[in-house]
Amino acid sequence: MRAGAAGRHVALRPAPAMSEDRVIRRPVLAAHARYRWDKLRDQHQLVFPEGMIVLNDSAAAIVQLCDGRPTDELIAALVAKLKEPIPASELSDDVQGCLRHLVERGLLRDDAE
Amino acid sequence: MTTLNRPLALLAELTYRCPLQCPYCSNPLELGRYRQELDTETWIRVLGEASELGVVQIHFSGGEPLVRRDIYDLVREARRLELYSNMSTGATVVDGTTLDRLREAGLDHLQVSLLDTDPDSNDRLAGTRSFDRKREAVRGAKERGFPVTLNVVLHRQNLDRIEDVIRIALEWNVDRLELANTQYTGWAFRNRAALMPTRAQFEHAQAVVERARSGEAARLDILHVLPDYYQELPKACLQGWGNVFMNVAPDGAVLPCQTAREITGLEFPNVRDQSLQAIWTDAPVFQRFRGTDWLPEPCRSCDRREVDFGGCRCQAFLMTGDAGATDPVCHLSPHHHLVGEALKEAERSDPPLQYRVMSV
Numbered sequence: 456m457r458a459g460a461a462g463r464h465v466a467l468r469p470a471p472a473m474s475e476d477r478v479i480r481r482p483v484l485a486a487h488a489r490y491r492w493d494k495l496r497d498q499h500q501l502v503f504p505e506g507m508i509v510l511n512d513s514a515a516a517i518v519q520l521c522d523g524r525p526t527d528e529l530i531a532a533l534v535a536k537l538k539e540p541i542p543a544s545e546l547s548d549d550v551q552g553c554l555r556h557l558v559e560r561g562l563l564r565d566d567a568e
Numbered sequence: 569m570t571t572l573n574r575p576l577a578l579l580a581e582l583t584y585r586c587p588l589q590c591p592y593c594s595n596p597l598e599l600g601r602y603r604q605e606l607d608t609e610t611w612i613r614v615l616g617e618a619s620e621l622g623v624v625q626i627h628f629s630g631g632e633p634l635v636r637r638d639i640y641d642l643v644r645e646a647r648r649l650e651l652y653s654n655m656s657t658g659a660t661v662v663d664g665t666t667l668d669r670l671r672e673a674g675l676d677h678l679q680v681s682l683l684d685t686d687p688d689s690n691d692r693l694a695g696t697r698s699f700d701r702k703r704e705a706v707r708g709a710k711e712r713g714f715p716v717t718l719n720v721v722l723h724r725q726n727l728d729r730i731e732d733v734i735r736i737a738l739e740w741n742v743d744r745l746e747l748a749n750t751q752y753t754g755w756a757f758r759n760r761a762a763l764m765p766t767r768a769q770f771e772h773a774q775a776v777v778e779r780a781r782s783g784e785a786a787r788l789d790i791l792h793v794l795p796d797y798y799q800e801l802p803k804a805c806l807q808g809w810g811n812v813f814m815n816v817a818p819d820g821a822v823l824p825c826q827t828a829r830e831i832t833g834l835e836f837p838n839v840r841d842q843s844l845q846a847i848w849t850d851a852p853v854f855q856r857f858r859g860t861d862w863l864p865e866p867c868r869s870c871d872r873r874e875v876d877f878g879g880c881r882c883q884a885f886l887m888t889g890d891a892g893a894t895d896p897v898c899h900l901s902p903h904h905h906l907v908g909e910a911l912k913e914a915e916r917s918d919p920p921l922q923y924r925v926m927s928v
Protein backbone atom coordinates (compact mmCIF):
# COMPACT_ATOMS: atom_id res chain seq x y z
CA MET A 456 0.00 0.00 0.00
CA ARG A 457 0.95 3.56 -0.32
CA ALA A 458 3.23 4.98 2.33
CA GLY A 459 0.61 7.33 3.69
CA ALA A 460 -1.24 4.45 5.21
CA ALA A 461 -0.14 4.58 8.78
CA GLY A 462 0.11 8.13 9.85
CA ARG A 463 3.71 8.32 8.82
CA HIS A 464 3.16 11.91 7.82
CA VAL A 465 2.25 15.03 9.61
CA ALA A 466 -0.90 16.12 7.89
CA LEU A 467 -1.92 19.70 7.60
CA ARG A 468 -5.47 20.10 8.79
CA PRO A 469 -6.11 23.52 10.22
CA ALA A 470 -9.21 23.74 12.36
CA PRO A 471 -11.78 25.67 10.36
CA ALA A 472 -12.49 29.03 11.89
CA MET A 473 -15.56 28.54 14.01
CA SER A 474 -17.25 31.34 15.83
CA GLU A 475 -17.37 31.17 19.61
CA ASP A 476 -21.12 31.55 19.63
CA ARG A 477 -21.97 28.76 17.24
CA VAL A 478 -24.54 26.53 18.88
CA ILE A 479 -24.70 22.80 18.14
CA ARG A 480 -28.29 21.57 18.26
CA ARG A 481 -28.27 17.88 17.34
CA PRO A 482 -24.83 16.42 17.79
CA VAL A 483 -24.08 13.10 16.11
CA LEU A 484 -20.75 11.35 16.34
CA ALA A 485 -19.06 11.08 12.94
CA ALA A 486 -19.48 7.65 11.39
CA HIS A 487 -15.72 7.10 11.49
CA ALA A 488 -15.35 7.94 15.18
CA ARG A 489 -15.81 5.36 17.91
CA TYR A 490 -15.82 5.76 21.66
CA ARG A 491 -13.89 3.14 23.55
CA TRP A 492 -12.79 2.49 27.10
CA ASP A 493 -9.15 1.43 27.29
CA LYS A 494 -8.77 -0.81 30.29
CA LEU A 495 -4.99 -1.08 30.06
CA ARG A 496 -4.54 2.67 30.19
CA ASP A 497 -7.64 3.48 32.26
CA GLN A 498 -8.73 5.91 29.59
CA HIS A 499 -11.76 7.07 27.66
CA GLN A 500 -10.79 7.30 24.01
CA LEU A 501 -12.38 8.59 20.86
CA VAL A 502 -10.75 6.66 18.05
CA PHE A 503 -10.82 7.52 14.36
CA PRO A 504 -8.76 6.50 11.35
CA GLU A 505 -5.05 6.94 12.10
CA GLY A 506 -5.68 8.77 15.34
CA MET A 507 -7.34 9.07 18.69
CA ILE A 508 -8.04 11.61 21.40
CA VAL A 509 -8.20 10.93 25.10
CA LEU A 510 -11.38 12.18 26.76
CA ASN A 511 -11.87 13.23 30.35
CA ASP A 512 -14.86 11.84 32.27
CA SER A 513 -17.25 14.61 31.34
CA ALA A 514 -16.30 14.66 27.66
CA ALA A 515 -16.73 10.88 27.62
CA ALA A 516 -20.20 11.20 29.11
CA ILE A 517 -21.11 13.78 26.47
CA VAL A 518 -19.68 11.81 23.56
CA GLN A 519 -21.68 8.74 24.48
CA LEU A 520 -24.88 10.75 24.23
CA CYS A 521 -24.14 12.23 20.79
CA ASP A 522 -26.65 10.14 18.87
CA GLY A 523 -28.67 12.86 17.20
CA ARG A 524 -30.86 13.77 20.16
CA PRO A 525 -31.30 17.51 20.74
CA THR A 526 -28.60 19.11 22.86
CA ASP A 527 -31.17 20.06 25.51
CA GLU A 528 -32.05 16.42 26.01
CA LEU A 529 -28.41 15.52 26.06
CA ILE A 530 -27.81 18.01 28.86
CA ALA A 531 -30.84 16.77 30.74
CA ALA A 532 -29.47 13.24 30.53
CA LEU A 533 -26.13 14.44 31.89
CA VAL A 534 -27.81 16.24 34.77
CA ALA A 535 -29.77 13.10 35.59
CA LYS A 536 -26.52 11.20 35.97
CA LEU A 537 -24.98 13.65 38.43
CA LYS A 538 -24.95 12.74 42.10
CA GLU A 539 -25.63 16.31 43.10
CA PRO A 540 -27.77 17.80 40.34
CA ILE A 541 -27.04 21.32 39.14
CA PRO A 542 -29.23 23.45 36.85
CA ALA A 543 -28.91 22.57 33.17
CA SER A 544 -28.09 26.19 32.35
CA GLU A 545 -24.81 25.90 34.23
CA LEU A 546 -23.70 22.99 32.08
CA SER A 547 -24.68 24.45 28.77
CA ASP A 548 -21.53 26.47 28.03
CA ASP A 549 -19.20 23.63 28.87
CA VAL A 550 -21.17 21.18 26.78
CA GLN A 551 -21.27 23.53 23.80
CA GLY A 552 -17.53 24.14 24.12
CA CYS A 553 -16.85 20.42 24.06
CA LEU A 554 -19.20 19.84 21.12
CA ARG A 555 -17.62 22.69 19.14
CA HIS A 556 -14.18 21.28 19.70
CA LEU A 557 -15.27 17.90 18.36
CA VAL A 558 -16.96 19.48 15.34
CA GLU A 559 -13.75 21.35 14.57
CA ARG A 560 -11.84 18.08 14.60
CA GLY A 561 -14.29 16.51 12.19
CA LEU A 562 -15.44 13.99 14.80
CA LEU A 563 -18.95 15.28 15.25
CA ARG A 564 -21.58 16.87 13.07
CA ASP A 565 -24.69 18.86 13.75
CA ASP A 566 -27.71 17.04 12.35
CA ALA A 567 -29.80 20.19 12.69
CA GLU A 568 -27.84 21.81 9.84
CA MET B 569 16.07 7.80 29.82
CA THR B 570 13.46 6.96 27.29
CA THR B 571 10.23 5.65 28.73
CA LEU B 572 8.64 2.84 26.81
CA ASN B 573 5.14 3.57 25.52
CA ARG B 574 2.57 1.00 24.67
CA PRO B 575 2.04 0.89 20.90
CA LEU B 576 -1.19 2.44 19.63
CA ALA B 577 -1.35 1.21 16.06
CA LEU B 578 -0.61 -2.01 14.26
CA LEU B 579 -0.36 -2.09 10.51
CA ALA B 580 -1.27 -5.62 9.49
CA GLU B 581 0.02 -6.17 5.98
CA LEU B 582 -1.72 -9.42 5.19
CA THR B 583 -0.19 -10.00 1.79
CA TYR B 584 1.97 -8.32 -0.81
CA ARG B 585 -0.24 -9.77 -3.55
CA CYS B 586 -2.12 -7.06 -5.37
CA PRO B 587 -3.96 -6.71 -8.67
CA LEU B 588 -2.60 -3.18 -9.01
CA GLN B 589 0.93 -2.04 -9.78
CA CYS B 590 1.12 1.47 -8.35
CA PRO B 591 4.46 3.11 -9.12
CA TYR B 592 4.63 4.60 -5.60
CA CYS B 593 3.84 1.41 -3.73
CA SER B 594 5.54 1.20 -0.35
CA ASN B 595 5.93 -2.57 -0.55
CA PRO B 596 9.51 -3.83 -0.84
CA LEU B 597 11.18 -3.93 -4.25
CA GLU B 598 11.99 -7.62 -3.92
CA LEU B 599 8.42 -8.74 -3.49
CA GLY B 600 9.11 -12.30 -4.55
CA ARG B 601 11.25 -12.90 -1.46
CA TYR B 602 8.28 -12.68 0.86
CA ARG B 603 5.76 -15.14 -0.50
CA GLN B 604 5.44 -17.18 2.68
CA GLU B 605 2.38 -15.59 4.23
CA LEU B 606 1.30 -16.08 7.83
CA ASP B 607 -1.65 -18.40 8.30
CA THR B 608 -4.96 -17.44 9.87
CA GLU B 609 -4.17 -18.93 13.24
CA THR B 610 -1.00 -16.91 13.56
CA TRP B 611 -2.75 -13.67 12.60
CA ILE B 612 -5.44 -14.36 15.20
CA ARG B 613 -2.71 -14.84 17.80
CA VAL B 614 -1.01 -11.63 16.68
CA LEU B 615 -4.24 -9.66 17.04
CA GLY B 616 -4.69 -10.97 20.58
CA GLU B 617 -1.11 -10.10 21.50
CA ALA B 618 -1.53 -6.64 19.99
CA SER B 619 -4.60 -6.03 22.08
CA GLU B 620 -2.82 -7.14 25.26
CA LEU B 621 0.07 -4.88 24.42
CA GLY B 622 -2.23 -1.87 24.23
CA VAL B 623 -2.79 -1.47 20.50
CA VAL B 624 -5.94 0.57 19.84
CA GLN B 625 -6.17 0.45 16.05
CA ILE B 626 -5.58 -2.26 13.52
CA HIS B 627 -5.01 -1.26 9.96
CA PHE B 628 -5.52 -4.14 7.54
CA SER B 629 -3.52 -3.46 4.45
CA GLY B 630 -1.26 -5.11 1.91
CA GLY B 631 -0.98 -5.53 -1.01
CA GLU B 632 -4.66 -6.05 -1.38
CA PRO B 633 -5.97 -7.37 1.96
CA LEU B 634 -9.15 -8.63 0.31
CA VAL B 635 -7.31 -11.34 -1.62
CA ARG B 636 -6.95 -13.13 1.72
CA ARG B 637 -9.87 -15.48 2.17
CA ASP B 638 -9.69 -15.22 5.94
CA ILE B 639 -10.06 -11.46 5.96
CA TYR B 640 -13.55 -11.59 7.48
CA ASP B 641 -12.38 -13.79 10.33
CA LEU B 642 -9.57 -11.38 11.08
CA VAL B 643 -11.86 -8.35 11.04
CA ARG B 644 -14.30 -10.19 13.29
CA GLU B 645 -11.53 -11.01 15.73
CA ALA B 646 -10.39 -7.37 15.80
CA ARG B 647 -13.96 -6.39 16.57
CA ARG B 648 -14.23 -8.98 19.31
CA LEU B 649 -11.07 -7.55 20.89
CA GLU B 650 -12.62 -4.08 20.70
CA LEU B 651 -9.91 -2.79 18.42
CA TYR B 652 -10.75 -0.06 15.94
CA SER B 653 -10.36 -1.56 12.48
CA ASN B 654 -9.36 0.17 9.26
CA MET B 655 -8.91 -1.36 5.88
CA SER B 656 -7.08 0.01 2.87
CA THR B 657 -8.17 -1.48 -0.38
CA GLY B 658 -7.55 -0.88 -4.04
CA ALA B 659 -11.22 -1.91 -4.38
CA THR B 660 -10.83 -3.92 -7.57
CA VAL B 661 -11.98 -7.11 -5.86
CA VAL B 662 -14.89 -5.55 -3.98
CA ASP B 663 -18.51 -6.37 -4.68
CA GLY B 664 -21.75 -6.12 -2.71
CA THR B 665 -21.17 -9.42 -0.96
CA THR B 666 -17.67 -8.40 0.12
CA LEU B 667 -19.04 -5.21 1.61
CA ASP B 668 -21.91 -6.97 3.37
CA ARG B 669 -19.52 -9.43 4.92
CA LEU B 670 -17.10 -6.73 6.03
CA ARG B 671 -19.96 -4.81 7.59
CA GLU B 672 -21.24 -7.90 9.34
CA ALA B 673 -17.73 -8.70 10.60
CA GLY B 674 -17.55 -5.24 12.18
CA LEU B 675 -15.07 -3.27 10.11
CA ASP B 676 -15.06 0.34 11.34
CA HIS B 677 -13.71 2.19 8.36
CA LEU B 678 -12.78 1.69 4.74
CA GLN B 679 -10.13 3.51 2.76
CA VAL B 680 -10.28 3.30 -1.00
CA SER B 681 -7.36 4.41 -3.12
CA LEU B 682 -7.78 6.38 -6.29
CA LEU B 683 -4.77 7.00 -8.51
CA ASP B 684 -6.23 9.71 -10.68
CA THR B 685 -9.55 11.36 -11.46
CA ASP B 686 -9.10 10.78 -15.14
CA PRO B 687 -10.19 7.16 -15.68
CA ASP B 688 -7.57 6.45 -18.33
CA SER B 689 -4.80 7.95 -16.28
CA ASN B 690 -6.00 6.06 -13.19
CA ASP B 691 -5.97 2.80 -15.10
CA ARG B 692 -2.58 3.50 -16.64
CA LEU B 693 -1.01 4.35 -13.26
CA ALA B 694 -2.59 1.31 -11.60
CA GLY B 695 -1.42 -0.88 -14.46
CA THR B 696 -4.96 -2.27 -14.78
CA ARG B 697 -8.54 -1.14 -15.39
CA SER B 698 -9.84 -0.14 -12.03
CA PHE B 699 -11.48 3.29 -12.07
CA ASP B 700 -15.07 2.08 -12.50
CA ARG B 701 -14.65 -0.59 -9.86
CA LYS B 702 -13.35 1.92 -7.38
CA ARG B 703 -16.34 4.16 -7.99
CA GLU B 704 -18.73 1.24 -7.57
CA ALA B 705 -16.99 0.12 -4.40
CA VAL B 706 -17.31 3.58 -2.86
CA ARG B 707 -20.97 3.75 -3.84
CA GLY B 708 -21.68 0.33 -2.35
CA ALA B 709 -19.79 1.14 0.84
CA LYS B 710 -21.70 4.39 1.34
CA GLU B 711 -25.02 2.63 0.71
CA ARG B 712 -24.19 0.28 3.53
CA GLY B 713 -23.31 3.06 5.91
CA PHE B 714 -19.54 2.60 5.92
CA PRO B 715 -17.46 5.66 6.64
CA VAL B 716 -15.17 5.97 3.64
CA THR B 717 -11.92 7.79 3.11
CA LEU B 718 -10.75 8.34 -0.42
CA ASN B 719 -6.97 8.23 -0.62
CA VAL B 720 -5.21 9.95 -3.43
CA VAL B 721 -1.45 9.89 -3.59
CA LEU B 722 -0.33 13.08 -5.28
CA HIS B 723 2.59 13.49 -7.64
CA ARG B 724 3.63 15.19 -10.83
CA GLN B 725 1.34 13.15 -13.04
CA ASN B 726 -1.93 13.93 -11.27
CA LEU B 727 -1.36 17.05 -9.21
CA ASP B 728 -2.71 19.38 -11.87
CA ARG B 729 -6.12 17.74 -11.49
CA ILE B 730 -6.45 18.59 -7.82
CA GLU B 731 -9.73 20.44 -8.44
CA ASP B 732 -11.17 17.26 -9.95
CA VAL B 733 -9.99 15.24 -6.99
CA ILE B 734 -12.04 17.40 -4.67
CA ARG B 735 -15.01 17.37 -7.03
CA ILE B 736 -14.97 13.57 -7.22
CA ALA B 737 -14.66 13.22 -3.45
CA LEU B 738 -17.81 15.34 -3.12
CA GLU B 739 -19.65 13.53 -5.94
CA TRP B 740 -18.81 10.14 -4.53
CA ASN B 741 -19.99 11.39 -1.17
CA VAL B 742 -17.02 10.14 0.86
CA ASP B 743 -16.52 11.26 4.45
CA ARG B 744 -12.83 11.97 4.33
CA LEU B 745 -10.28 12.77 1.69
CA GLU B 746 -6.64 11.99 2.24
CA LEU B 747 -4.37 13.87 -0.11
CA ALA B 748 -0.93 12.48 0.49
CA ASN B 749 1.97 13.72 -1.50
CA THR B 750 4.24 10.86 -2.39
CA GLN B 751 6.74 9.84 0.25
CA TYR B 752 9.91 8.82 -1.57
CA THR B 753 10.63 5.38 -0.24
CA GLY B 754 9.94 1.97 -1.78
CA TRP B 755 8.87 2.03 -5.40
CA ALA B 756 8.40 5.79 -5.19
CA PHE B 757 12.10 6.35 -4.49
CA ARG B 758 12.93 4.43 -7.62
CA ASN B 759 10.44 6.58 -9.53
CA ARG B 760 11.34 9.81 -7.83
CA ALA B 761 12.33 11.79 -10.90
CA ALA B 762 9.08 10.86 -12.64
CA LEU B 763 6.84 11.56 -9.65
CA MET B 764 8.31 14.68 -8.09
CA PRO B 765 5.98 17.63 -8.61
CA THR B 766 7.29 21.05 -9.52
CA ARG B 767 7.12 23.81 -6.94
CA ALA B 768 4.51 25.61 -9.02
CA GLN B 769 2.32 22.50 -9.12
CA PHE B 770 2.52 21.99 -5.41
CA GLU B 771 1.81 25.63 -4.57
CA HIS B 772 -1.19 25.64 -6.89
CA ALA B 773 -2.52 22.48 -5.25
CA GLN B 774 -2.09 23.89 -1.79
CA ALA B 775 -4.05 27.02 -2.71
CA VAL B 776 -6.84 24.93 -4.24
CA VAL B 777 -7.14 22.75 -1.15
CA GLU B 778 -7.26 25.77 1.15
CA ARG B 779 -9.99 27.38 -0.91
CA ALA B 780 -12.04 24.18 -1.05
CA ARG B 781 -11.76 23.71 2.70
CA SER B 782 -13.43 26.97 3.46
CA GLY B 783 -15.81 26.73 0.50
CA GLU B 784 -17.58 23.94 -1.30
CA ALA B 785 -15.76 21.12 0.47
CA ALA B 786 -16.25 22.37 4.05
CA ARG B 787 -18.16 19.21 4.98
CA LEU B 788 -15.30 17.00 3.85
CA ASP B 789 -12.62 16.16 6.34
CA ILE B 790 -9.51 16.79 4.22
CA LEU B 791 -6.09 15.62 5.29
CA HIS B 792 -3.37 17.17 3.22
CA VAL B 793 0.08 15.68 3.55
CA LEU B 794 2.63 18.08 2.15
CA PRO B 795 5.52 16.93 -0.02
CA ASP B 796 8.45 17.04 2.34
CA TYR B 797 11.12 17.75 -0.27
CA TYR B 798 9.61 21.22 -0.45
CA GLN B 799 9.64 21.68 3.31
CA GLU B 800 12.40 23.06 5.50
CA LEU B 801 11.69 20.68 8.35
CA PRO B 802 11.19 16.93 8.29
CA LYS B 803 8.08 15.06 9.33
CA ALA B 804 7.87 13.37 12.68
CA CYS B 805 7.92 10.03 10.95
CA LEU B 806 5.46 7.73 12.75
CA GLN B 807 5.81 9.94 15.83
CA GLY B 808 9.19 8.36 16.41
CA TRP B 809 10.69 4.95 15.81
CA GLY B 810 9.34 2.25 18.14
CA ASN B 811 7.15 4.81 19.89
CA VAL B 812 3.52 4.10 18.97
CA PHE B 813 3.57 2.04 15.79
CA MET B 814 4.42 -1.44 14.62
CA ASN B 815 4.03 -3.20 11.31
CA VAL B 816 3.63 -6.91 10.82
CA ALA B 817 4.57 -7.81 7.26
CA PRO B 818 2.96 -10.68 5.31
CA ASP B 819 5.77 -13.10 6.18
CA GLY B 820 5.53 -12.30 9.89
CA ALA B 821 8.47 -9.92 10.11
CA VAL B 822 7.84 -7.11 12.56
CA LEU B 823 8.99 -3.71 11.39
CA PRO B 824 9.18 -0.38 13.20
CA CYS B 825 8.19 1.27 9.92
CA GLN B 826 6.59 -0.24 6.85
CA THR B 827 9.51 0.66 4.62
CA ALA B 828 12.25 -0.28 7.10
CA ARG B 829 13.22 -3.24 4.93
CA GLU B 830 14.96 -0.78 2.67
CA ILE B 831 17.56 -0.15 5.33
CA THR B 832 20.23 -2.76 4.83
CA GLY B 833 21.83 -4.38 7.84
CA LEU B 834 18.75 -4.40 10.08
CA GLU B 835 17.45 -7.70 11.37
CA PHE B 836 13.73 -8.06 11.82
CA PRO B 837 12.20 -10.36 14.42
CA ASN B 838 9.32 -12.56 13.36
CA VAL B 839 6.00 -13.28 15.05
CA ARG B 840 6.54 -16.94 14.17
CA ASP B 841 9.36 -17.05 16.74
CA GLN B 842 8.48 -14.45 19.35
CA SER B 843 5.56 -12.65 20.91
CA LEU B 844 4.76 -9.08 19.91
CA GLN B 845 5.35 -8.06 23.51
CA ALA B 846 8.90 -9.42 23.51
CA ILE B 847 9.57 -7.81 20.15
CA TRP B 848 8.24 -4.42 21.16
CA THR B 849 10.24 -4.35 24.39
CA ASP B 850 13.46 -6.10 23.52
CA ALA B 851 14.10 -6.45 19.80
CA PRO B 852 17.28 -4.53 18.94
CA VAL B 853 15.70 -3.15 15.78
CA PHE B 854 12.97 -1.42 17.78
CA GLN B 855 15.50 0.01 20.22
CA ARG B 856 17.88 1.16 17.57
CA PHE B 857 16.31 4.58 16.90
CA ARG B 858 13.87 4.73 19.79
CA GLY B 859 13.67 8.00 21.71
CA THR B 860 16.29 10.68 21.17
CA ASP B 861 19.47 9.34 22.79
CA TRP B 862 20.81 7.93 19.53
CA LEU B 863 20.45 11.21 17.61
CA PRO B 864 23.49 12.68 15.85
CA GLU B 865 24.28 16.36 15.49
CA PRO B 866 22.69 18.70 14.50
CA CYS B 867 19.61 17.06 16.08
CA ARG B 868 21.32 16.30 19.40
CA SER B 869 21.50 19.98 20.27
CA CYS B 870 18.34 21.06 18.48
CA ASP B 871 15.21 21.88 20.44
CA ARG B 872 12.97 20.22 17.85
CA ARG B 873 14.39 16.78 18.59
CA GLU B 874 11.39 15.76 20.72
CA VAL B 875 9.09 17.06 17.97
CA ASP B 876 10.39 15.31 14.86
CA PHE B 877 12.93 12.78 16.22
CA GLY B 878 15.30 13.70 13.40
CA GLY B 879 12.79 12.79 10.67
CA CYS B 880 12.46 9.67 8.56
CA ARG B 881 15.06 6.89 8.96
CA CYS B 882 14.30 5.31 5.60
CA GLN B 883 14.67 8.62 3.82
CA ALA B 884 17.96 9.28 5.62
CA PHE B 885 19.22 5.88 4.55
CA LEU B 886 18.07 6.07 0.95
CA MET B 887 19.60 9.50 0.46
CA THR B 888 22.77 9.37 2.55
CA GLY B 889 23.44 5.67 3.01
CA ASP B 890 23.25 6.12 6.80
CA ALA B 891 19.96 5.34 8.54
CA GLY B 892 21.24 7.14 11.63
CA ALA B 893 21.74 10.48 9.89
CA THR B 894 19.55 13.55 10.21
CA ASP B 895 16.77 13.45 7.61
CA PRO B 896 18.22 15.38 4.64
CA VAL B 897 14.91 17.21 4.28
CA CYS B 898 15.91 19.25 7.34
CA HIS B 899 17.58 22.51 6.34
CA LEU B 900 20.12 21.94 9.13
CA SER B 901 21.22 18.56 7.77
CA PRO B 902 24.72 18.50 6.28
CA HIS B 903 23.13 16.51 3.43
CA HIS B 904 20.35 18.98 2.72
CA HIS B 905 21.87 19.82 -0.69
CA LEU B 906 20.82 16.32 -1.85
CA VAL B 907 17.20 17.43 -1.72
CA GLY B 908 17.87 20.42 -3.96
CA GLU B 909 19.77 18.21 -6.37
CA ALA B 910 16.92 15.70 -6.54
CA LEU B 911 14.45 18.50 -7.27
CA LYS B 912 16.67 19.84 -10.04
CA GLU B 913 17.08 16.45 -11.56
CA ALA B 914 13.32 15.94 -11.50
CA GLU B 915 12.75 19.27 -13.23
CA ARG B 916 15.21 18.35 -15.98
CA SER B 917 14.10 14.84 -16.72
CA ASP B 918 10.93 12.93 -17.37
CA PRO B 919 11.80 9.26 -17.14
CA PRO B 920 9.20 6.54 -17.68
CA LEU B 921 7.55 5.03 -14.63
CA GLN B 922 8.61 1.64 -13.39
CA TYR B 923 5.70 -0.40 -12.13
CA ARG B 924 5.81 -2.78 -9.23
CA VAL B 925 5.65 -6.38 -10.26
CA MET B 926 3.90 -9.25 -8.47
CA SER B 927 0.25 -9.48 -9.02
CA VAL B 928 -2.25 -11.82 -7.47
Ligand code: SF4
Pocket residue numbers: 456457586587588589590592593594595630631632657658681924
Ligand atom coordinates in the same frame (compact mmCIF):
# COMPACT_ATOMS: atom_id res chain seq x y z
S1 SF4 C 1 0.27 -1.68 -5.87
FE1 SF4 C 1 -1.02 0.06 -5.26
S2 SF4 C 1 -2.85 -0.83 -4.41
FE2 SF4 C 1 -1.33 -2.45 -4.53
S3 SF4 C 1 -0.35 -2.44 -2.51
FE3 SF4 C 1 0.88 -1.13 -3.79
S4 SF4 C 1 0.06 0.94 -3.49
FE4 SF4 C 1 -1.45 -0.49 -2.70
Ligand code: SF4
Pocket residue numbers: 801802866867868870871872873874876877878879894895898899900901
Ligand atom coordinates in the same frame (compact mmCIF):
# COMPACT_ATOMS: atom_id res chain seq x y z
S1 SF4 D 1 18.18 19.28 13.24
FE1 SF4 D 1 17.20 17.35 13.65
S2 SF4 D 1 15.82 17.73 15.35
FE2 SF4 D 1 16.41 19.74 14.50
S3 SF4 D 1 14.79 20.21 13.04
FE3 SF4 D 1 16.41 19.19 11.89
S4 SF4 D 1 15.83 17.02 11.89
FE4 SF4 D 1 14.62 18.05 13.49
